[in-house]
Amino acid sequence: MTNLLAQEIVPPLPNDYAQVTSFNYCTNEVVIQTSSIGVFTAPGNEVILIQMQGAPRDISDDQNHGRHLNDLATAGYYEIHEISQALTTSNPGELRLRFIHNIEAVYDLSQSVQVVTFPKYTSANVSNAVTGQPWNGTTGGVVAFQAEDSISIAATISIAEAGFQGGLAQPDFDCFGIFGFPGFDGPSLDNGGEKGEGSGDAGIQYGRGRNGSGGGGGNDHNCGGGGGGNAGQGGQGGLSSGFFCSAGLGGLGGDSIPSNQGDRLFMGGGGGAADVGNGDGTWDGNNAGNGGGIVILSAPTIHGLNGQITARGASVTQTTNDDGGSGGGAGGSIFLDAQTLSGLLTIDVHGGDGGDVFDGIRCPGPGGGGGGGAVLTNLSSLPASFVVDLSPGANGVNLVASCDDITGGASIGDQGRVFGERILSRMNIPFQPISLNNIFLSDTLCPGDSIVLDASAMASHPLIWSWSDNTSTESTAVYQPSNTALIATTISYEDLIGSCDSSFDVLITVNQALISFDQFPEDPLQIGDTASVTANVASSEPIAQWIWDMGEGFLSSDSNLLLVSPPYSRSFCLDAVDEEGCLFQACESVFIDRILVVLPDAFSPNGDGLNDVYEVFPHPNLQVVSQKIYNRWGEEVASIDGLNFWNGRWDGEDQPAGTYLIYIVSENIYTGFRQAQYGRLSLIR
Structure with missing residues (x-):
């Protein structure tokens, strides 16, 4: 619900301005510093959030120096927002503004971000002069208002000469060598005049290189400053061409804006200051021209009643004596958003003129003209009844005809432009804080199982996911926990500065069972x-099935009880299945005391009736199946079936005394289980 101001006559200063000091994308808010808290605190009011500067510049050492790169970053980007909540803080003059719709851009606070009130009337009548706060390096430079029905313009809406500031003419009485300073950017006045403010990210620097749309300063010595740029490029500053200590290069004209789709608005670039310091003090009035500001009007009908909207750039009016001339400011930007444009209306975004010089000896460089500004509309064109001045500023000249070239190479700026079919950048996507759609319930796994956690969330910006153990950065993660685990997940905005984390935990329970055995x-x-x-089973869930190994020796089973009578030592295994289907396995070994065949260790086949044969003695439960006897060389000397004895002979011959190896196989008479034994025996003669 947008508040409508009952007042129909637009006041002389309809807008308030505040510097943005921080953003909080988690709550979709900005923090501003203002002395007019009251104008921002009513929910439903609208503001324009705009970044004034920060376009990256080309820094190559050629004539393209200081031009915009293809990517303007967020320079000039603006968004119209409706306030949902205004909250004071403990800091004086500080206010938190929360918006209904999503903040789309990632703004750079180091490049002059401000909010401007965007008052709305039922029907707005401009019957007296309307203006705005001039740009002061932090805020201002914008006049904006809207109406529910119509805006009628019978007087002047002016933000002329209130945009980016021109470079200050500051005297430097020394020469930078015989041939002057040749570079584009310099840290001090020794290098040249101050650059004009503009869309670029140069800050305050000196020398002939552009500052985006800001004109370059005239290089040492006595060269003219370049004109500021906007839709039209600024003009080149003039060269000095006299005797000793008069060489140098004029400031480059501020760059034009590469394209303007309506979602960016720029003030006119300031002109570059001339290099000064020789003259009689006339540089005091030779500051470069400011650019024009920004005007935004929005209503179903905008009707001209012989009124005027002006965002022209400033001209340099002071003629210097024995010093260079500064550059003119560029025209600003005017956006007319309406279903109908009608009536008689003058629109002025012309560039400012460069400064003239008066010197017949040193022939200092005059200033370049400012470029024409931009007029934007959502319609395809402006009506023929609108008079539009897009003209650039004229370059300055040397008023002494004795110089070979009265311009010194200074040039006019380029013509401004009208951009049709542009859309006013109103935000319309409701802010959505990070909100988890999937509410995970505690889940239960069996040992060895995997689980796929598939989450989804709603938010105003693209998200990145961070799961425990860095398993995934997507909304899906796979886990195979061996024990009960708490899986932590954090959701963040992937493309925004700062943290807007939203975290949740998922408890994954892994069923466990410890199995031990008692044997009797x-x-x-x-x-x-x-x-x-x-x-004996200690488990997280009751055991539903007891599945015992039914191999040799199994007699019966009943739940956790097993009866066995194994013929030999062996293990009996249990598969215990709990009520949730988890399988747990364990085995118990049952050992049988081994029964053997007794193997005597010697015999003496000498015919004395004592131990004349080798005879083995099996356990009562065993029967001997076979016997084999080998000499010390591994040669078989006897092969005996069953329980028969060996008389110490092989193939009818007595075997010599010595140690022999016996290999015997016996069989359990109850189970049929066969076993092998080895032994040593001594044959004594």
């Missing part, structure tokens, strides 16, 4: 014994 009787068992094995 305890190990070792004898073959034929029966043992009970009881499984």
